[in-house]
Amino acid sequence: MRLRDLTSWTGEGTRVLVTDPAGPAHAHSDHLSDVLVTGVTLDSRAVLPGDLYAALPGFNLHGAHFAESAVAAGAVALLTDAAGWAQLSEPGRTRAVARARIASVPVLVADDPRAVLGDLAAHVYGDPSRDLTMIGVTGTNGKTTTAYLVESALRAHGQRTGLIGTVETRIGDERIESVRTTPEATDLHALLALMRERGLDACVMEVSSHALQLHRVDGVVYDVALFTNLSQDHLDFHPSMDDYFAAKASLFTPRRARRAVVCVDDEWGRRLAREATVPTTTLATTPGDADTPHTADWVVEGGTAGAFSLRHSSGSVEMSLVSHLPGDFNVANTALAALALLSLGLEAADVEAAMAVAPEVPGRMEVVSPGGHEGPRCIVDFAHTPDAVDAALAALRPSTPGRLIAVLGAGGDRDRGKRPAMGAAAARQADVVVVTDDNPRSEDPAEIRAAVVAGAREEVGSGSARAREIIDGGRRSNAIAEAIALSVVTAGKDRPVDTVVVLGKGHEKGQEIHGVKHPFDDRDAVRAALAAVSSTTDVEVTS
Numbered sequence: 001m002r003l004r005d006l007t008s009w010t011g012e013g014t015r016v017l018v019t020d021p022a023g024p025a026h027a028h029s030d031h032l033s034d035v036l037v038t039g040v041t042l043d044s045r046a047v048l049p050g051d052l053y054a055a056l057p058g059f060n061l062h063g064a065h066f067a068e069s070a071v072a073a074g075a076v077a078l079l080t081d082a083a084g085w086a087q088l089s090e091p092g093r094t095r096a097v098a099r100a101r102i103a104s105v106p107v108l109v110a111d112d113p114r115a116v117l118g119d120l121a122a123h124v125y126g127d128p129s130r131d132l133t134m135i136g137v138t139g140t141n142g143k144t145t146t147a148y149l150v151e152s153a154l155r156a157h158g159q160r161t162g163l164i165g166t167v168e169t170r171i172g173d174e175r176i177e178s179v180r181t182t183p184e185a186t187d188l189h190a191l192l193a194l195m196r197e198r199g200l201d202a203c204v205m206e207v208s209s210h211a212l213q214l215h216r217v218d219g220v221v222y223d224v225a226l227f228t229n230l231s232q233d234h235l236d237f238h239p240s241m242d243d244y245f246a247a248k249a250s251l252f253t254p255r256r257a258r259r260a261v262v263c264v265d266d267e268w269g270r271r272l273a274r275e276a277t278v279p280t281t282t283l284a285t286t287p288g289d290a291d292t293p294h295t296a297d298w299v300v301e302g303g304t305a306g307a308f309s310l311r312h313s314s315g316s317v318e319m320s321l322v323s324h325l326p327g328d329f330n331v332a333n334t335a336l337a338a339l340a341l342l343s344l345g346l347e348a349a350d351v352e353a354a355m356a357v358a359p360e361v362p363g364r365m366e367v368v369s370p371g372g373h374e375g376p377r378c379i380v381d382f383a384h385t386p387d388a389v390d391a392a393l394a395a396l397r398p399s400t401p402g403r404l405i406a407v408l409g410a411g412g413d414r415d416r417g418k419r420p421a422m423g424a425a426a427a428r429q430a431d432v433v434v435v436t437d438d439n440p441r442s443e444d445p446a447e448i449r450a451a452v453v454a455g456a457r458e459e460v461g462s463g464s465a466r467a468r469e470i471i472d473g474g475r476r477s478n479a480i481a482e483a484i485a486l487s488v489v490t491a492g493k494d495r496p497v498d499t500v501v502v503l504g505k506g507h508e509k510g511q512e513i514h515g516v517k518h519p520f521d522d523r524d525a526v527r528a529a530l531a532a533v534s535s536t537t538d539v540e541v542t543s
Contacts, residue, residue, distance in 0.1 A: 001124045003035045003052075003077055003106060035076045035106065040121040040186045049074030052108075052124070054117055054186065055084045064088050071101050079108040079117070118185035118218020128192035129220045132162070133202035135340055136217070136257065138248050139228030141388040142333045143181070143206040145325065145364045146228060149337035151204040152359035157341075157350060162195040164188070165206035166382075167362050167507045171195055177509075182211030185218055192220075209247040210237060217256065224343045225257035225278075226336050230268035231387035235415040245271070252276035261339045263332055264296050281339055285332045300335055310335050319348050324358045325365045327395025363506025365392070368526045376405075376487035376498045378530065380522045382506025384411065384438070386421035389503055393429030401496035406430035407483045408503040409476065410452050412443035412512075419448065420455025426503075427459035427470065432486065434471045436479030438504045439512040449474075476511065480522070481529040488533045502526060 038050035044066035047053055053070035055063030055078055064084035071078075080088070088102055110116050122129065137147045144166050151163045151170070163170040166181045171194060182205065183191065195203055207225075211217050230245055238244040249272055252260045260280040264270045273282050284296035301309040308331055311318040323334045334355065341351045368378045377400070383392040389408060397404055406426045410419040426433045435452045437445045449472055456470045473479025480502055487498040502522045505511075511520035 001037050003037055005123075037077055037124055039190065040117070040124050042117070042184060042186055044070040044073070047073040047075050049076075051075050052077045052079055052120075054078075054113055055080040055088075056114055056117075057081065057083065062087060068101055071105055075105065077106050077108065078102070079110065079113050079120070081110060081113050084113075085109045114215050115218070118189070118215050118220075120219075121186045121189040122219030125189045125193040127219075128189060128196040129203075131196045132192060132200060133159075133344060134220060134222045135202065135204045135224050135226070135344075136207040136220075136222040136251060137205065137226045137228065137336075138207045138209070138212075138251050139226075139263075140231045140233050140385060141383075141391070142228035142329060142336075143208075144382065145330065145361050146226060146333040146336050147204045147206050148359045148361045148364075149334060149355070150226075150340050152357060153337060153341055153351070153354035154202050154204070156354040156357040157346065159201040160199060162191075162200050162203040163205075164191065164203065172198055172200060180210075181206050181208040182216050185216050188216060189219060207251055209244055212250050212256075213237075213247045217251075220256070222251070222257045223259070224340050225251045225260045226340055227252070227260065227262040227269060227272055228333065228336065229263060229266050229387070231266070231385055232418050232421065233385045233415060235417055236413070248272070249275060252278055252280070254278055259343055261336055261343060263336055265332065281343060283332070283335055283339060285328065285335060298335070298339060300331060308335075310338060317348055319352050321352065321355050325361065326399065327365065327391060329391045329395065330365070363508070363522075365395070366506075366523070368523045376402075376484060376500045378484065378500045378502070378526045380502045380506060380526065383408075383503045384422075384505075386418055386425045389422050390425040390429060392503060393426065393501060396499050396501060397429060400499040402498035403431040403487070404429065405432040405434065405483050405487055405498055405500045406503060407434045407436060407473065407476075407479050407501065408452070409436045409438035410448050410504070411439045412441035412445070412448055414441075416451070419451035420458070423452035423455030423457075424459040427456040430501075432471065432483070434473040434479045434483045436473035436476045437511070437513075438476070439508075440514075441512050442515055445474075445513070476520070476522075477525045477528070480525045481532065484526065484529040485533055500526075 037052045039048055040052045041047055042054040042056055044053060047070045053075040055067050062084055064080055064087040067078055067088060135150055137143045147165050151161050154161050160172060166178060168178050169176045207217055245268055251257060252272060254277060257278050260276055260278050261283060262269050262273045262280055263283045264273050265284060265286055273280055282296040283298045285300040297313055299311055301311055306323040308321055309318055310321055319338060321334055321338055323331045338351050338355050341354060363380055363382050366380045368380055381392045383389045393404060393406055408426055410422055433456050435449050440448055453470060453472055460470060473482055483500050487500050505522050509521045510517040
């Protein structure tokens with residue numbers, strides 16, 4: 001893509017300039033606008049020859065600080081804002097050698113370079129999303145599970161698929177561990193171009209509120225966008241729940257999607273269904289109450305052992321589906337996935353067959369040790385919001401003959417307001433709550449635990465027919481071991497089997513403490529704890 005052809009993608013007011021080591025900036029010459037741009041990146045360390053380097057404002061340093069190294073690595077053009085341009089062009093701001101090097105490439109100066117980066121990257125890579133069936137999933141809870149359900153069903157239907165989300169990026173059978181839920185726009189369009197090059201048919205993506213607000217998915221129009229639910233989370237980033245909702249709602253506009261499927265079980269979903277500006281199909285999995293009955297295009301009707309019916313309100317179509325994961329929330333996730341396939345043009349019978357294939361969803365209601373009569377059932381789940389903790393534990397209560405033991409913590413440097421509510425949700429549902437560290441990051445772990453414990457103890461103090469025990473478990477591996485040992489010690493031939501649920505981290509393979517990420521996996525910690533107790537008891541350990 002020639003640079004002169006990209007300027008129309010960077011919006012009105014964008015100037016293409018060059019620095020002059022001997023004098024002030026001036027409009028670029030024609031030969032500079034003729035340079036060939038073959039890629040885009042905002043990471044100077046990832047620059048390849050032919051790339052345009054986007055020098056954006058950072059938390060500590062402006063990206064313009066790294067412009068010289070980007071050009072040295074082969075960047076043929078720069079994109080920045082006025083502050084970056086000032087750093088590149090003002091006398092005395094840059095070493096003479098660096099100024100001479102930077103002067104060799106044109107600089108695109110935009111008022112808001114992040115806002116134009118997605119469309120620009122899409123254009124450089126030849127709009128790869130147009131050649132793929134694109135499915136986007138947003139909401140507070142259930143994004144990952146729903147994305148895996150859709151991707152699994154599409155594969156079962158014979159399509160070649162890609163997946164981009166919290167756990168991993170899949171390009172066909174290749175798997176890459178994810179850094180964030182939704183990649184930066186430059187990386188996203190490069191990934192989509194690679195998927196197109198490898199002959200994939202569809203890509204299923206988790207779309208976070210951060211991604212929508214920070215323009216990471218600009219340049220993509222989803223064939224269908226899905227909404228799961230909304231509850232308190234990320235209020236360290238969003239100033240209010242209304243702002244959080246507005247970020248999510250921006251996905252359901254013609255700029256970003258062609259059609260939508262929205263779960264209207266909560267008021268946020270009902271509001272979104274009213275405000276969405278694309279054709280929208282609604283789903284209700286509960287009847288609501290007398291004051292606010294849920295009305296929707298599709299409704300879930302009961303069943304047993306994970307089987308349920310999904311019926312159109314007209315009665316013209318009904319599908320029999322299986323929820324492979326426990327909990328009413330996974331019925332909703334399964335129904336959303338089925339309606340996504342239907343929206344893409346699959347016949348109802350094909351949707352039923354595709355959804356019958358059990359998906360693999362890492363860290364989501366994942367049974368680490370199935371257990372047996374002699375030992376606990378151990379489950380790892382990513383639940384890290386009050387609603388998700390409540391729903392996960394409520395889902396496991398009916399299938400737990402003994403006690404329900406929950407291990408959880410809360411992340412540091414994130415929404416502090418949800419910590420007591422997470423503790424309260426755990427105490428409301430579990431018989432024993434072991435509060436421990438999650439990812440404390442830069443915060444004092446003891447202070448985070450104290451907030452969770454306070455919420456749990458306040459809930460216990462409200463009175464209940466079921467006794468609860470609240471334990472401050474400190475170090476996470478010790479807390480997991482304590483929960484499992486507690487279950488094993490009290491288990492026996494005359495004791496019903498307990499369930500130990502480790503919440504919060506799910507698939508994550510590290511724990512961040514004081515800015516350092518240490519190797520850690522809840523599933524490994526569970527296996528180690530089970531092995532330790534099995535060496536001193538008759539418990540049979542399976543995994």
